[in-house]
Amino acid sequence: MTLFAWPKKAAFGRVVPKNKIYDHAAASGALKERFVQQVDQINWAFKLAPETVNLSATESVAEIQIFRITLKGVGLDNEVLKAIDRAIPFPLIFELMQGGRIKLAAAYKRPAQNTTNDKASDRWVVGSYFGTDWQPESAPRHPLPIALDMSGLYEQLLSPLVQNGVAAPVVKGTVLQAHDSAAASYTSATKSEQAVRLTLEQRIELAEAITAQQKEIEQIKARLGRERQFNKRVAINTELRDAKQELQRLTQQQAAVSRY
Structure with missing residues (x-):
């Protein structure tokens, strides 16, 4: 830095x-x-x-x-x-x-x-x-x-x-560490994301969205750890997978912006 x-x-x-x-x-x-x-x-x-x-x-x-x-x-x-x-x-x-x-x-x-x-x-x-x-x-x-x-x-x-x-x-x-291993593994970007140039305000919004998504994943993980019913665990696991995919999308977008 x-x-x-x-x-x-x-x-x-x-x-x-x-x-x-x-x-x-x-x-x-x-x-x-x-x-x-x-x-x-x-x-x-x-x-x-x-x-x-x-x-x-x-x-x-x-x-x-x-x-x-x-x-x-x-x-x-x-x-x-x-x-x-x-x-x-x-x-x-x-x-x-x-x-x-x-x-x-x-x-x-x-x-x-x-x-x-x-x-x-x-x-x-x-x-x-x-x-x-x-x-x-x-x-x-x-x-x-x-x-x-x-x-x-x-x-x-x-x-x-x-x-x-x-x-x-x-x-x-x-x-508190605000990084998730799933986010750290994504550095590639789609062509559509590479074409977007963001203002400082938009990059700040993106960074805040990533942090919010990381917190949501931690909250879902905590709920999963407390749940004992199998069918509810399945539903929470699905929710966790979707949340991680959204985090990956946001992190991928941020990685594309960082190339400029």
């Missing part, structure tokens, strides 16, 4: 106190506790803006902020990231740091349409979080992708994360 060499001109380097996030995100007591348990430090590391990357602002993306979060452990609840997203009125890319390792995470963030609420946190729509695997912090970094404007840059930065899949939630300090 590519790490980007953020321009030196874009360096911001300010530590963000957690209580500032609490105030702007209206954090509950439980969410504050997650910050205390999981987050060591929040650093507003870089500010990608017209004056720092020489790209024109757009209506939806005026700037992109890079936040580096030093973790106390390997787990981070997505609600922590969402709280930071709600507190900062720009699209964010997160670099998560822990024990000499780094991973990227981000959600597609866009301005809310026709909002009548004056609260800054309600002026943005924050989608599902996407993340990469851990890699050494010393891994090579590459120049920013070529783009025509800030919106194009945002899409280029998000696209590799979206292709990697929805970030799994943290449960009791462990990360």
